[in-house]
Amino acid sequence: MATGGSSMRRGLPRIAGGEPWPPAASAPAEVAVEAAPVAESTVAEVGMAPSAVAPTNSGEQATAVAASAPSRGSETVVRRGLPRVAGGEPWPTGVVAAAADTEAAHADAAAVSAPTPRSAADDGAPSVRRGLPRVTGGNAWPPADIVVAASTPAAAAAVDASAPGEENASAEVAPAADRPLVPAVAEGPRAPLTVPQTAWAGRSASRRPQPKPELQRIGPFTRTQWAGTVIVGGIGLLFAAGMAVLAVRFLLSLDGMREFLATYPGEYHLPDGAPVGIPAWLGWQHFFNVFLMVLIIRSGLTIRREKRPSVFWAPKNNPKGKTSLTIWFHQALDILWLVNGAVFIVLLFASGQWMRIVPTSWEVFPNALSAALQYVSLDWPTENGWVNYNALQQLAYFSTVFIAAPLAAITGFRMSGMWPKKNLKLSAAYPIEWARKVHFPVMLFFVVFIIIHVVLVLATGALRNLNHMYAAQGSVDPTAYADNWTGFWLFVVSLVVIAAAWVAARPLVLAPIARLFGTVSGR
Template sequence: SGGEPWPPAGFAPAAPAPEPASVPELVEGRPEAAPVPVAAQVAAASPAPTIEGPLPFTPTVYATPASDRWNADRVARRGKTPIAPAQPQRYGRFTKLQWTGAIIVAGAGLLVAAAMAVLFVRWFLSLGFMQDFLAAFPGEYHLPASAPVGFPAWLGWQHFFNIFLMVLIIRSGIRIRTEKRPTAFWTPRRDPKGKVSLTIWFHQSLDILWLVNGIIFVVLLFVTGQWMRVIPTSWEVFPNALSAALQYVSLDWPTENGWVNYNSLQQLAYFTTIFLAAPLAAITGYRMSGMWPKNAKGLNKAYPIEWARAVHFPVMIYFVLFILVHVTLVFATGALRNLNHMFAAQGSIDPNAYADNWAGFWIFVAAMAVVAAGWIAARPLVLAPIARLFGTVSGR
């Protein structure tokens, strides 16, 4: 109040004088509409741009891996979170293309290593002292005079039952390790707290049948004297097993006739499977099952469940490898003769006999059809009615 006016006169720039309005011209005595400026026409035709979305234009440059990396670096420098580009699907640690490359490289490496091993062993066996070793230990030793010759029919049936049960046990065991959310559960009638998944019930039921079949098999082995074919009776089994292994690697396989005698490498493999691996699988499986006493603190401390878990799965891997090698050698060392031995209980002292007999082959085909049917039927839709006979089946 009382001061001079602000701003002083002449300080602020003067406003530009307005353009004089155009005077409409008369056309045939009528006034013409005033022309609209071009800028006003463009503004009226185009919507006002906003900053909330991308500009409406057709892209002519498309994203590439290099541009994605450049964009990510640029956005990161601005302190913003970049949008990660789409990644290829991974199976475990690698993508499908990486797995394919790894398999090809590993397969080629194995072939090269196998070829080098064959060449080296063939050269090694050609040396003089190794020729003497092969003459002294051809790959098998003579069994006791009381050892039986041939395979009885019960051995073929036991062999089939073991195949059938073992395949389903491996299938259900792998399913237990990979099953995250079971679709069905089984509960015993006498123990409502003993609820387990239907897969575990199936696995343990197969284990019981497999153990019963194994006990019958071992008893018959000792009653009939067949044990002498699978249990070593001489220390010569070890040098002969080494000799057989070297002959297999050299691809000059030892002459054998399982109807009379196994070679020493076979005998050790069968002994390990029957009397070491099978009991180990049973003992560790029983420790992990619901039949193990839960309140036995001293027993649980002496035999921790972690030990059983650490051993049970490698034993299963051993069985899988044994089956693969066993089946491969059955077909590679005279398929018809070996199938007649195992499935038709037919054979001869002459290793070349029964070479044209297809009986064992067709029995084998029928047995594999039964195994395949069991594999397909091992699902909750089929297992649930069977499990209800022994307990209660419920959903998730």
């Protein structure tokens, strides 16, 4: 074994312009640490296990090696560096693990530490904080027998060693020595792939796409779905209409159907004394009816869509009876429509015009069938509306005036605020649910009637028919006013007025009018 010592190597000065550190006057403290192979062999020979040494109170870590060597001359000089704390001594402190033979090692160990484990509470030393176990199922680390070793510049750190005969001490110290004093090494980087990489992280691995906003729905469908429904439905209707036209044309080409058309041309003669022509008051009634019906349908659809009204109306004599401004507008239009209808019925029977829209013979039904077949075959009836309507028109006008209009009025009155709600017997006899189930289909009937009516008016002689309805001009000669544009321009003016009323039907315009009849508020 080699022995030897060397002086302390001096480093950089601690202050600017000073001497190298440590000063030359300070005596280098050599710390002898026995070589590891000798210590291991000695420990194996004597059957001893080194004990762990805990950190000191000042945060200094004492190095203690418990071993025996055949010769005390095996020492390795330990180089000391900077102090661990401000104003402290160079690190490590003067800790020397003596190398001696077996008897001398036993004597030194007995002088440094007791033969049995001691606790920090026995000598007043601070206790060691214990943490998680180092092995699965083990005790908390460090063991309970570890104490803080007091270190001085001249004294070595405590080295706990058990004598060969002290079996109890060896049994308690040995498990602590078997546990590693250093934390487990963290897992290193992954090993490189043994095959070429073929899969790569996609865009979603580093970027999460923004959720798409929910499409706005109009009823059960979105705008795109409604457009698709209209397109597909329109194509289907056109196909069905084409097939119907071909089928009816084939049917009317048969001899039996030709005789049917000759017997029932689509119209029958009116009773004697029936008026000829359309009076001016009937034209104005027709315009007012269209104007009010369009606004009634608009306000009715708004009521069905409106969930939280923004403006309310209450009558002056009942401030608590609030209702939405839209419902008030709808009911006000209903009252005006009923007044116009009542005037129309009175003038209709007073002037004898009722014979034009009220069936007066059973021939109306076969003639209505004949007219319907002619319409479907696109070989439309050529009656003169100034004198007489065809049977299908007569039935349609009769159903609208004397069936659909009263149903709309009765069901609307049941759902309005004018219904006597306190009359429980009357309310039970006529439930509001029945009124709601009838009122909306009646509105749909009016919509379909208006669409078909306008299409047929424009398709069966637009100028002549518009002169009849808006200008009250006509003749028994169907070609007399076929080139007159008066009725057409009056029809255009009426459309402009209706469109302006449609746009103006909003709270900003309706609120001042509603204040004339009640109180308007935002709640």
